[in-house]
Amino acid sequence: xxxxxxxxAGLRKRYSREKxxxxxxxxxxxxxxxxxxxxxxxxxxxxxxxxxITEILLDIPMDRVSLNxxxxxxxxxxxxxxxxxxxxxxxxxxxxxxxxxxTSRKQKKLLYKLISSGAKFELRQxxxxxxxxxxxEPLSIWFKADDDIDTFYKFERITSRVNPEQIAxxxxxxxxxxxxxxxxxxxxxxxxxxxxEQAGIKGALLGSFWTLLVTLLVSLPVGIAAAxxxxxxxxxxxxxxxxxxxxxxxxxxxxxxxxxLGLAVFINFFGMPRSAPLVGGLVLSLMTLPTxxxxxxxxxxxxxxSLKEAALGLGASHMQTVFHHVLPQAxxxxxxxxxxxxxxxxxxxxxxxxxGMVAFIVDVPGGVMDSATVLPVQIFLWADSPESAxxxxxxxxxxxxxxxxxxxxxxxxxxxxYFERQR
Amino acid sequence: xxxTYLFLMIAGLGLFAFFLSxxxxxxxxxxxxxxxxxxxxxxxxxxxxxxxxxxxxxxWAVIEPGYLQQQIITNLPAEIAGQSSDVIGLYLNKVHLxxxxxxxxxxxxxxxxxxxxxxxxxxxxxxxxxxxxxxxxGGIVAGLSRILFKVHARVGIEQLLKAFLMLCSGVAIVxxxxxxxxxxxxxxRFFNAVSVFDFxxxxxxxxQTSIRIDQVGSSGSFGAVPLFLGTMLxxxxxxxxxxxVGLMTAIYLSEYATPKFRLMAKPAxxxxxxxxxxxxxxxxxxxxxxxxxxxxxxIGLSVASESALxxxxxMGVMIIPFVxxxxxxxxxxxxxxxxxxxxxxxxxxSETIKKVIIPAALPGIVGSVLLAASRAIGETMIVVxxxxxxxxxxxxxxxxxxxxxxxxxxxxxxxxxxxxPKTLAAFALGLMLFVTTLLLNVxxxxxxxxxxxxxx
Numbered sequence: 103x104x105x106x107x108x109x110x111a112g113l114r115k116r117y118s119r120e121k122x123x124x125x126x127x128x129x130x131x132x133x134x135x136x137x138x139x140x141x142x143x144x145x146x147x148x149x150x151x152x153x154x155i156t157e158i159l160l161d162i163p164m165d166r167v168s169l170n171x172x173x174x175x176x177x178x179x180x181x182x183x184x185x186x187x188x189x190x191x192x193x194x195x196x197x198x199x200x201x202x203x204x205t206s207r208k209q210k211k212l213l214y215k216l217i218s219s220g221a222k223f224e225l226r227q228x229x230x231x232x233x234x235x236x237x238x239e240p241l242s243i244w245f246k247a248d249d250d251i252d253t254f255y256k257f258e259r260i261t262s263r264v265n266p267e268q269i270a271x272x273x274x275x276x277x278x279x280x281x282x283x284x285x286x287x288x289x290x291x292x293x294x295x296x297x298x299e300q301a302g303i304k305g306a307l308l309g310s311f312w313t314l315l316v317t318l319l320v321s322l323p324v325g326i327a328a329a330x331x332x333x334x335x336x337x338x339x340x341x342x343x344x345x346x347x348x349x350x351x352x353x354x355x356x357x358x359x360x361x362x363l364g365l366a367v368f369i370n371f372f373g374m375p376r377s378a379p380l381v382g383g384l385v386l387s388l389m390t391l392p393t394x395x396x397x398x399x400x401x402x403x404x405x406x407x408s409l410k411e412a413a414l415g416l417g418a419s420h421m422q423t424v425f426h427h428v429l430p431q432a433x434x435x436x437x438x439x440x441x442x443x444x445x446x447x448x449x450x451x452x453x454x455x456x457x458g459m460v461a462f463i464v465d466v467p468g469g470v471m472d473s474a475t476v477l478p479v480q481i482f483l484w485a486d487s488p489e490s491a492x493x494x495x496x497x498x499x500x501x502x503x504x505x506x507x508x509x510x511x512x513x514x515x516x517x518x519x520y521f522e523r524q525r
Numbered sequence: 526x527x528x529t530y531l532f533l534m535i536a537g538l539g540l541f542a543f544f545l546s547x548x549x550x551x552x553x554x555x556x557x558x559x560x561x562x563x564x565x566x567x568x569x570x571x572x573x574x575x576x577x578x579x580x581x582x583x584x585w586a587v588i589e590p591g592y593l594q595q596q597i598i599t600n601l602p603a604e605i606a607g608q609s610s611d612v613i614g615l616y617l618n619k620v621h622l623x624x625x626x627x628x629x630x631x632x633x634x635x636x637x638x639x640x641x642x643x644x645x646x647x648x649x650x651x652x653x654x655x656x657x658x659x660x661x662x663g664g665i666v667a668g669l670s671r672i673l674f675k676v677h678a679r680v681g682i683e684q685l686l687k688a689f690l691m692l693c694s695g696v697a698i699v700x701x702x703x704x705x706x707x708x709x710x711x712x713x714r715f716f717n718a719v720s721v722f723d724f725x726x727x728x729x730x731x732x733q734t735s736i737r738i739d740q741v742g743s744s745g746s747f748g749a750v751p752l753f754l755g756t757m758l759x760x761x762x763x764x765x766x767x768x769x770v771g772l773m774t775a776i777y778l779s780e781y782a783t784p785k786f787r788l789m790a791k792p793a794x795x796x797x798x799x800x801x802x803x804x805x806x807x808x809x810x811x812x813x814x815x816x817x818x819x820x821x822x823x824i825g826l827s828v829a830s831e832s833a834l835x836x837x838x839x840m841g842v843m844i845i846p847f848v849x850x851x852x853x854x855x856x857x858x859x860x861x862x863x864x865x866x867x868x869x870x871x872x873x874x875s876e877t878i879k880k881v882i883i884p885a886a887l888p889g890i891v892g893s894v895l896l897a898a899s900r901a902i903g904e905t906m907i908v909v910x911x912x913x914x915x916x917x918x919x920x921x922x923x924x925x926x927x928x929x930x931x932x933x934x935x936x937x938x939x940x941x942x943x944x945x946p947k948t949l950a951a952f953a954l955g956l957m958l959f960v961t962t963l964l965l966n967v968x969x970x971x972x973x974x975x976x977x978x979x980x981x
Contacts, residue, residue: 109871116873123875127777130770134794134849137842144812145804327693335687336694348697354896354966355959356903358930359704362955365937366707388700395697421683449801452905455934478803478906485807485910493811500804507799 145504149497155286155299156252157244158217158275160196162225164238168192171236184230189222193245200280201271212267218246220300244284249298249491256283261490289498293464294480298491301484303499305466309379309459309474310448316383316470317390317447322440324387325394326429329436332395333402334424353392360389361456369457376458377473385453390443397439401432434521441514445507451478477503527650531582531657538661539575546570546668561679569678570668572685578660585653596645597638708959711952718946719747724953726750730916730927732936732947747950749957751916755833755926759908760901762837762922763844767901768894770841771848778849779856780878791850798846806910809839814911821923829925831913837922840907847897855889856882858977888976895969899962905930929954 163169169187197213198204204213224245228235235241247255250263255272275281292302328349336342364385368374374381405428413423429436454460459475460483467474475483477499484496547567553559559566597620598613620638716724727748774794778787814835821828828834859882867877883890913925914935936951 116876120873120875123878124777124781127773127781130773131777131782131790131794133770134774134797134842134845135790138793138797141800141804141808144808148811324693324696327690328696331687331690331694335690345694345697348701350970351963351966352697352700354899354962355704356899356905356930356962358903358905358933359708359955359959359962362933362937362952363700363704363707366711366952367703371707388696391696391700395694419679419683421686445799449799449803451801451803452909452930452934455909456937458938460938478801481803481807482906482910485803485810496807500807503801504804507801511799 142504145497145500148494149501150494151253151256152289152494152498153286154256154283155288156247156255157282157284158247159242159244159280159282160193160200160217162192162196162241162243164235164241166237168195169236181230184226184233187226187229189225189229193217193221193225201274209267212265213271215248216251216268216271218248218299219297220295221245244282246288246299247281249489252299253491255281289495293466294462294475294483295464296462298487298489298495301492301495303477303480303502305463306475306477306480306499307502309463309467310476312379312467312470312472312474313382313386313454313476314444314448316380317386318440318444320384321387321390321394321443325391325440325443326398326436328391328395329398329402330424330429333399334420334428349392349395352388353396356452357389357450358452358456360385361453363388364453364457375471375473377461377463377475378471379467379474379476380470381457382454382459382474382476383470385457386447386450389450389453390447393443393446394436394439397442398432398436401435401439402428404435405431434517438514438518441510441517445510445514448476448510449478449503449507451482454479455482477506527654528582528586531654532579535575535578535582535657535661538578538665539571542574542661542665542668543567543571545665549669560677565678565682566668566676568682569676569685570665572682573668574661574664577664578657581656581660582653585649589649589653592649593642593645597642600638600641602634704959708952708956711949712956715946715949715953718949723747724749728918730932732932732950747946747953749929749954751918752927752929752932752954753957754918754920755912755916756902756928756930758920758922758926759833759837759840759912759928760898762834763841763901764894764898766838766841767844767848767897771845771897772852772890774845774849775852775856776878779853780874780882794846794849797843798850800843802843802904802906803910805839805843806906806908809835809907809911813839826923828923829913831911831925832923833912833926834922836908836911839911840901840904843904843907844897844901847900848893851893851896852886852890855886855893855973855976858889859885886976888972888979892969892973892976895965895972899965899969902965903930903958903962905934909934929958933958 169192171183171187194210194214197217198210201213204210225243228241228243246252250261251268251272253259254261254264254269260269272281288300289302290307291304292300293305295301332342332345336345364381368381368384369376409427409431410423413427414420418426454476459479461473461475462483463473463475465472481496481499481503484492484499544567546569547563550559550563550566594617597617601613601616616635616638619632619635620642623635623639624642724747727746728750729746729748730751731746778790782790810831814830814832817832817835817838818828818830821832863881863885864877867881868874872880908928908931912928912931914927914931915925916927916932917924919926933951933954936947936954
């Protein structure tokens with residue numbers, strides 16, 4: 103057998119090996135995609151129930167006797183009168199009139215559990231907004247159902263958390279068409295709550311906003327300044343090398359270590375308040391600085407030298423050249439890097455756990471010094487909650503977070519494309 | 526509050542100085558032309574006005590508490606001043622509490638101390654304000670008169686700006702030093718309580734320290750081997766997923782894929798890297814872990830509901846883009862001539878890749894794998910949500926293990942005193958984490974750089 107024949111004999115095997123190898127490559131790429139699609143599908147399907155909520159229609163009597171205001175002879179309804187009304191009792195009474203056959207204490211308890219514990223606050227809000235309703239016709243209000251009832255009604259799934267008698271109540275309500283599912287706007291306008299049906303992400307959204315504001319205000323100027331210095335002014339010496347090594351290493355330090363730094367330095371040493379967006383923002387800016395510096399340097403480097411030389415030739419100082427000509431040209435690239443860094447900061451959780459942004463906070467933060475939590479931490483907190491209704495809320499919050507991240511990244515890409523076309 | 530007003534005042538005076546100086550230099554009509562533009566002079570004057578004053582305020586803020594403390598101590602009655610420092614500290618605390626809560630203490634000694642303290646504080650505030658004002662006005666006067674001395678204002682302001690730029694680039698060094706010092710300092714305090722040897726080689730991890738001395742079984746043991754092993758196990762599982770898939774992805778995208786497919790596939794894969802880790806954690810804990818448990822049980826294996834496998838697999842998927850994009854760069858850097866040579870000798874494309882390109886790119890690939898490993902070791906949220914808390918000493922991927930990052934989070938979230946070994950242990954773990962990832966990064970960057978130089 104000569105050489106040609108040897109080669110030919112092995113050819114089929116080699117070709118099939120080639121095909122197999124190519125298939126492995128395709129499979130690897132596809133497996134990444136499949137996982138991504140599966141992840142998004144899984145989270146979306148888990149999130150959808152959270153955007154709907156079950157409501158129950160109740161008739162609340164509005165006459166003064168029922169409201170226990172009969173002693174109040176004056177026509178005007180002041181705050182004291184509003185505070186004196188037993189709202190919880192009103193809701194319970196409305197439930198009892200709805201189901202007159204319920205008499206035993208145990209049954210009553212089950213009946214009251216149909217309605218969310220936030221119903222009395224809802225009623226109070228309605229009355230203090232429209233005090234003229236008092237003394238008028240009975241009011242029909244859709245109240246939110248308790249989260250267990252909500253889960254049962256939405257999925258028709260019988261769990262241990264719903265009692266057979268409660269199911270009978272729901273059936274009755276259904277025949278009277280006094281139960282429905284409606285859009286859950288409160289998910290966007292409420293803050294965190296122990297009750298899933300009342301919990302919302304407004305507090306976390308604003309917490310994220312304040313934290314990112316601090317991050318942006320600190321990391322963008324410092325990052326650009328550092329990039330300008332390293333790219334334009336830094337002499338070639340040991341110190342500059344050392345700075346560069348540090349920046350590269352910081353980019354790869356685990357984020358949780360930045361949290362330890364924040365805890366030890368900002369909170370224990372400088373005595374800044376725990377859980378505040380200020381501290382969170384500072385920690386995140388230290389974390390995103392390397393990203394911003396590296397991308398800003400690349401942007402500054404890509405400005406054509408002819409531009410600089412022309413400015414210098416016309417007598418501008420080095421500083422004037424940089425600030426009047428190089429930086430404006432590099433700005434799109436700098437901003438792209440900044441947006442990507444901000445997106446990173448928006449999704450970061452671990453360092454914020456270290457500085458105490460995991461607390462249960464009901465108030466909406468009004469500034470950088472208030473206690474707050476952020477979207478990813480809210481996801482972490484809710485994912486840990488035992489109530490099954492929180493799973494849907496978690497997934498819905500993840501969707502909101504992903505929408506923000508997508509918008510930010512799309513903005514960065516658009517910005518880059520737009521300015522690349524301009525050039 | 527006074528500090529805020531003082532800052533606002535300084536800012537106002539600075540602005541005032543800017544406009545005043547701008548106007549004067551803009552209207553300057555002397556025998557010689559000015560060397561710089563009006564805004565240079567104006568900026569310099571504003572800096573002279575505000576900068577020393579702000580500096581003074583910062584120095585004051587550092588000195589003042591100590592000075593006020595000294596004032597109380599000198600005012601202490603002789604019989605108290607003679608006692609131990611603990612007693613004096615108690616009095617100081619009482620004074621501070623009484624001032625903070627605006628409550629009158631029943632003890633007349635403390636009442637008099639509070640009065641003395643408030644007097645000293647008021648004096649210090651007046652002195653501070655006066656000095657800041659003098660500095661500001663001095664700055665304005667100097668700024669306006671120095672114009673006559675033909676100061677080169679542009680050079681001055683540019684030098685200041687350059688110093689600011691340099692300071693900003695120094696933040697990277699300060700951060701690194703801050704990390705090293707803060708973690709090191711607390712870790713040393715921890716190692717004073719627990720020996721280094723016990724920490725690194727001990728095999729029992731139960732950081733619960735007793736509240737009472739005589740409590741049974743809660744003396745707290747800080748042997749970190751189970752944590753290291755758990756971290757390694759999960760990272761290893763992640764690397765088993767990420768390295769083959771990431772590498773094959775990089776090979777396919779750089780060697781086989783059409784440019785159009787590449788343009789689409791690369792950003793799509795990078796989405797995987799952009800998804801927040803807390804999302805992966807949720808997915809691992811609520812979808813992957815139950816799925817693995819069900820599959821395992823259906824074939825008769827006992828799988829923990831927080832198995833290392835679930836966390837490892839999801840972490841592996843998260844790291845795929847790191848491996849693929851770094852390896853992609855490395856593979857593209859292999860010179861085309863090497864490919865052409867191999868293909869010309871009759872090798873198929875896969876043979877070229879396996880026998881020529883991969884060996885040539887190996888150092889770079891190793892570097893990217895090391896970087897990915899450091900990412901896996903430092904990853905927190907996936908393991909916090911999907912791996913357990915129990916420090917089992919096992920290499921069975923179906924059991925629950927815990928990792929270094931999980932323990933840091935559990936030790937530091939929740940309310941506890943800062944001095945207990947339990948909290949300090951988190952910093953010792955943080956030190957180990959920092960040193961490990963730093964070493965991996967330095968080696969990886971070194972390897973990659975050496976490799977790049979080889980072909981450039």
